[in-house]
Amino acid sequence: MLSVSKILKSNNSTFKNVQELRNLATKSKKIRDIAYQYMQRSKLPTMHFQKSLPRLPVPQLNDTRDRYLNALRPLLTSDQYAEAIKRTDNFVTKEGAELQSKLIAKDKANKHTSYISDYWFNLYLRDRVSLPINYNPILVFQNDTKPEYNDQLVRTANLLVSAVRFMLSLRDQILEPEVFHMQPKKSNTPLFRTITGLLPESLSWYGAYLFKAFPLDMSQFGGLFNATRIPMLNKDKIFSDHSCNHVVVQRNGNFYIFDVLDSDGNLLLPSEILANLSKILNDNTPKAEYPLGVLTTQNRDQWAKQRIHLEEIGNHDVLRKIDTAIFNLVLDDTIIENNKHKILSEFLHSDGTNRWFDKSFSLIVTKDGVAGVNFEHSWGDGVAVLRFFQDIYAETITKPFVSPDLKPSSNNVTVQKLQFNLDDKSKSFINKARKEYNDWCNSLSIDYILFEGLTKGACKKFKVSPDCIMQLGFQAAYHLINSKFVGTYESCSTSAFKHGRTETMRPCTDKTKAFCEKLHSNNPSKQELRAIMQECSSGHSELVKQASLGQGFDRHMFALMKIAEDNNMPRPEIYDSYEYKYLNKSILSTSTLSAPSVLAGGFGPVVKEGFGIGYSAFPDKLGAAVTSYKAHNSSTQFVEALHKSFVDIAHILSG
The missing domain is CATH 3.30.559.70 (Choline/Carnitine o-acyltransferase, domain 2)
Known part of the structure; x- marks a missing residue:
């Protein structure tokens, strides 16, 4: 019995496009029902946009400086922050500038990939800790x-x-390409597929962009x-x-x-x-x-x-x-x-x-x-x-x-x-x-929350980001328990770029700090809290946008550190500083994978003193799975504090 796959592959040089190959395959009586073999039979080849995907940008060093210091400010005392500014500026003007130059040169010499891809693979593969939970x-x-x-x-x-x-x-390149549609009614259409399909692979991304559609990197799918x-x-x-x-x-x-x-x-x-x-x-x-x-x-x-x-x-x-x-x-x-x-x-x-x-x-x-x-x-x-x-x-x-x-x-x-x-x-x-x-x-503590007092739609109705509201809840819950603020990690995808991986979005900001402190003070003003919340939401959305466009600072600083290692240069002082270590000790490690098909998602804490928080904003509720180690934290205590925080936030919004 011939296979669809073999016919498609063996005739690839003879036939002009996948559709002709499919027509040939359909005519073969020796092949099982072709409709059964495939989940999708896209007119656009799966990797049609891959060649023309934009490359992940290397951020400007001064932009990384500013973003890094902004993330540090809510975590440090005024004296610590002053020291951090001096150390960071010293890095930027001295070894940072040289490392940046070497990173840009390496990136230009490797246009087939992103500047972070190999470093990120190695980060995972070199780590010796166990895979489950970690x-x-x-x-x-x-x-x-x-x-x-x-x-x-x-x-x-x-x-x-x-x-x-x-x-x-x-395998046979007829899975629908992964595309983020800004305006699905205009771009997720047969016309979009026809026009972008007529363009050569080297230009196809630009055609999609004209439809306000953004093809995503699919190099990981294999x-x-x-x-x-x-x-x-x-x-x-x-x-x-x-x-x-x-x-x-x-x-x-x-x-x-x-x-x-x-x-x-x-x-x-x-x-x-x-x-x-x-x-x-x-x-x-x-x-x-x-x-x-x-x-x-x-x-x-x-x-x-x-x-x-x-x-x-x-x-x-x-x-x-x-x-x-x-x-x-x-x-x-x-x-x-x-x-x-x-x-x-x-x-x-x-x-x-x-x-x-x-x-x-x-x-x-x-x-x-x-x-x-x-x-x-x-x-x-x-x-x-x-x-x-x-x-x-x-x-x-x-x-x-x-x-x-x-x-x-x-x-x-x-x-x-x-x-x-x-x-x-x-x-x-x-x-x-x-x-x-x-x-x-x-030794693991696991708990969860399903809060029906707030929904994804309600957040949008009040013109605040659902993701921001959830992250604000996490900050408020931790502050309620510990009266302080800690390094917080939110994963953000950079798959809009060739070989993009993830970037860190830092949800603990000056505004979220101000909100939590005001919320937990005596007789907080609901009107003032709501105004701060709006500022939190605007700032949060901007940080998410920057991260998804490759304009965060974490991956850039990590790559500069690896460039120093690659070139046998002395390890810059900034990477062993108190502030850098404090920021990168992800006490609150968070990630969202919201979809109608998802009942639950989660992962373990990334540090022994931390929490792992997988969360989703559902149409009818907010949900989060929380993990921690019993010797250091109680997930149940955190969930109770989170419930109170969501109640407070809902009360502020409804007012």
Whole structure:
């Protein structure tokens, strides 16, 4: 049987465009239903805009100086701030100027990428801390609106079919390009696709810009599939092999694989996918006595040494099957029963015995059909994962391929249970890792808030940014508990640029400080608070805009520090200063991934004294998942303070 993929690729030099290739493929009677193979069949090739994407700008050094000092001011005493100004100005006029010149020269010599891309990959891959909690974030799907489709087998089969259809569309470059439409009614149209499609790739971005549409970088999307992060001493590596057609499935700590594509690269029929999953769910193999996946919860150097040992005793080939799988599919026996705390702990960390945190992402489905994604962060950011997440969710609830009454087929059932060779030494690794991970997870405090007194629409009605209101709530909650202000991190995407990653937006400003102090003073004026809140919102929106346009200061300062290292120059004093360290100790680490498909999202604290806050402004409420370490903070106490802050803010707005 010929595959659509092979026909498209083999005829690429003969036919003028993808549409002609599709027409040829459709005429071939040997190909399975082409409409089934692909989630999308875009008229615009997936990477049509990639060549013409603008490059991430290197900020002006003086602009970075000003933005850095503005972020420091609300955190420091007047004496500390005066010292910071002197130190910063000394840096800008001396080594900073030389480093800036070298950074610009390096950027000009590497026009295929961004100035931050390699440094950011290395930052992740060199860090030796464990992946779960520290780095791997989670996204949890809303439940299916049809209860019978939340059956574990049915939901898993539908998510798997849609995930592979997404992958095949991406592989064959017919997945709809990722574009941010400022005016969707004018730009998200057939006319937009026709005009930009007629333009050569080197000019296509400019055509989109005329429609007030902004194509986004899609270079990370390939990292979603057939990839894993392999532990290595000192620095990990990302390994991928896109020739493999199997998924790896974990259940009860055991590993299974089966092909989801046939030998010609065609997606198996829904009944065949169902049959393979049924075989795994009906397998009565007991829980693994030595669940190998728990080793991925450890310090990276420790895990690297253990993996070397595992390969030396005959596990190289079986580990490679996990590494090369399209993705990791996790079938858990946990029952959630709408317990939000259980959702967060299950998807963020679990007990580690039925996980493989190194895979690019793991699609997790519980016994009662709650589903979500836990993803490794070094290969990419939330933009690629959220697009994948939204697309497969939308398809599974609007046009699922597997119904509750579909019968499994006996064809193409290729399930294999992976067998590992474990000696006493490797068993001791697993036992030790289980205990340490259990102790670590027990040290974590997790709570959440769903506040219905404010909504996304209400914030807009009062002409304040919903994101600002949530960030203002976080500042007020922390100030209420601790009477001070700390380094706060809000992640902002720079995917509007070629190989853009993220920039830090600093939501703790002079205005948010003034608001919190006034709010917690005696007899605060509601009118005055509302005026300050409006200023907070305007300033917040401007900072978000600057960050998304590559005009923050954090990535720039980080790159200048790396340039000094690259050139064996002395480390500038500014990077070891009190103020720089205080600012970059992210006590409040925050990120939002708002979408109708998202039930919950979250991540762990990035420092032991801090909070990890994943949040969303929903149409009917504000929501946040909060994590911290019990020895230092209580997430429940923070959530209680946050609730009070939201009540106060709602009261001020309504007045």
